[in-house]
Amino acid sequence: MQPIHVGLLGLGTVGGGTLTVLQQNAAEIARRAGREIIVSHASSRSLRMAPEALNRVTIMDDPFQLVVQPEVDIVVELIGGCTPARELVLQAIAQGKHVVTANKALIALHGNEIFAAAQQHGVTVAFEAAVAGGIPIIKAVREGLAANHIEWMAGIINGTGNFILTEMRDKGRDFAEVLQEAQALGYAEADPTFDVEGVDAAHKLTILAALAFGIPLQFSACYTEGIGQVQRQDVSNAARLGYRIKQLAFTRKTPRGIELRVHPTLIPEKCLLANVDGVMNAVLAQGDMVGQTLHYGPGAGALPTASSVVADIIEVARTLTTDPHNRVPHLAFQPSELADIPVLPMAEVTTAYYLRLTAQNKPGVLAAVADILGEAGISIKAMFQQEPESGTCEVPLVMLTHPVQERQMNAALGRISDLPDIADDIVRLRVESLR
């Protein structure tokens, strides 16, 4: 069979990794795919590759020239960001070219438009590497679990955030200190907002929710809360209660709508997911028939991400001759079958809570707090009060509640923070049992 010609947009971290995988494992890949896969063209703003790696590759300055090259069968977009990636991908599709991308922001923000264009032109846009790097989670949800109603999915899908929380727990360090180290190690960007505020995880969760429930991509409806608020003492309090704090990306289908949220979350330490540490990623899926499956691996890095990019290239090479109507749909469900289920506002989401209040160490304070919670129908599952540090008469009051709607919790916390003997900075984290 004819070799497949790949055009790479971008030769940065993932682009370079993709070239490496396709060249180093060329024989193994051809043994599997039944044909050679060759990088024929590449475009890049700056060339950092070894010259011998680019021996047989035509380098183009203008990526818009690459996407119209007749010899290129598959365009692989590894530039990142939405501009000019969106325009390039749409032009490639308009040329009848298949596209592979690792770009989670592009898919989360512009996927609906891109998949509609692909559908119209009978081409495939593959994006395994956009979620959880080297873990083949898109394939697992879209095909492996296709017999199930997916009930919920929970993921640790931002390696930087997980590295920070793991270090805070293992070494009792503060958030700011670990963040600095993560930046020095190259795990965190100079602007860490996307990672620590949950935006990166929200991009990926938006994609997973669409695949799980058959809904359009709707990033703007995703709730995010950063991990910067998590303090050292919350990490140790959680441990004392049998939990670990993770930046959890969580989506669930309820009768009233879809929950779509990224926030620091206490999860039981006995869960495998609670034991996913450092920069590793994992996604836990609950299907009505299969029950729980967990998918674990490296969520970032040049070669792990390239592993998924190249798996997509191999798969697209296989579908070149397939009737487009029989391919796996981009968002798991047939385009005509996407459902119009609302995403729930956070006020309507029900979870359990971890609360840390700072109270004056005098009689009646606990009773006043308990009264307010009781009147709001919030019952307490576990509680402890620590001894005041010497020289202060403030005591931390830690509690776990049973599940309650966030609106009620917010109202109760408003009343509690009005109590004269309770400091204003109430820490409130959500708890998921993942059962």
Place this chain on the structure above:
Amino acid sequence: MQPIHVGLLGLGTVGGGTLTVLQQNAAEIARRAGREIIVSHASSRSLRMAPEALNRVTIMDDPFQLVVQPEVDIVVELIGGCTPARELVLQAIAQGKHVVTANKALIALHGNEIFAAAQQHGVTVAFEAAVAGGIPIIKAVREGLAANHIEWMAGIINGTGNFILTEMRDKGRDFAEVLQEAQALGYAEADPTFDVEGVDAAHKLTILAALAFGIPLQFSACYTEGIGQVQRQDVSNAARLGYRIKQLAFTRKTPRGIELRVHPTLIPEKCLLANVDGVMNAVLAQGDMVGQTLHYGPGAGALPTASSVVADIIEVARTLTTDPHNRVPHLAFQPSELADIPVLPMAEVTTAYYLRLTAQNKPGVLAAVADILGEAGISIKAMFQQEPESGTCEVPLVMLTHPVQERQMNAALGRISDLPDIADDIVRLRVESLR
């Protein structure tokens, strides 16, 4: 599009589960597959299904009649065992029908013949449910990790064996006692040989090794060792050393050949794999590009297994119109590309070891043991000697060695068991660091 008609061979546990999944999730499945999937025919020796579930299903007494039914598009073999399953599958293939099966023994023992026949007739034989039940591990290895040289795979892929070892550890119970309970709970068969002797895991490992390395299926070359030899004290000794004992199915490509082995194994307790407990399954794969990915879920049960069977049915329904040359190859690599790499005899396999010797409590015994190990080039990584129980002068001597070839270890153990002060029943378990 026309509905797909499925013929079910067998309405037992998995057959009944498959009917349930296809009926209960019919709408969700059609939303994904783009067409209805209907069980039109079924054959069974005894009908235990509720009659309303069989309303629109034609029941046939003779399975050999079912496989020649012109209306049946996909034959789903859920009888188990090799006779008459092999004959039925070959006849279905000869009729040009696609086949889905959950039968690991059939694939491990007769897969080479079955896939050759399928190739010849341009049909697909899908077998996701044959390995690790509801976990989509075949798809992950064959497609998701297709860009990698797989270096090794390690699995906990027999739920019964893992349940027994988990109970022994958690509750300090004896093997025989837990086995009885597993039989009472229905986890273990009345004849538990396949589970506790590692035969079931070896069937599955044989399949994984073929997919990972591009070699033919060769069950007869797989080494198996049962878990019946593991004693309560070995479980607690392992814990003291920072390990857990698991019935590990392990395959690795070495420059001299393929390791293919199932045996009780000490693995570091910090590995996620060591924390896979009870009847759950997990497979850990090491790829040269992606690094490690872990795939975890229920390895058995009617609905989890049916989840994989139905995922295969959906996939086969999609490939009906695909050019056979462009489908994913049965054993991951193109049939012409299978490699003739030998499976190593166990004597040539190198691992670390856990040893438990029973020694007379007198001077010079440890020195004699250490001399023999030293002369064989076997170095000791950790060691402890327990106090003799009162009324006996025998002491247990526990050690972990560094890696050594099994042939050398066997020779050294022969010499050690000849020592007059060492009892004959030396316990020897292998250790894998999984790094």
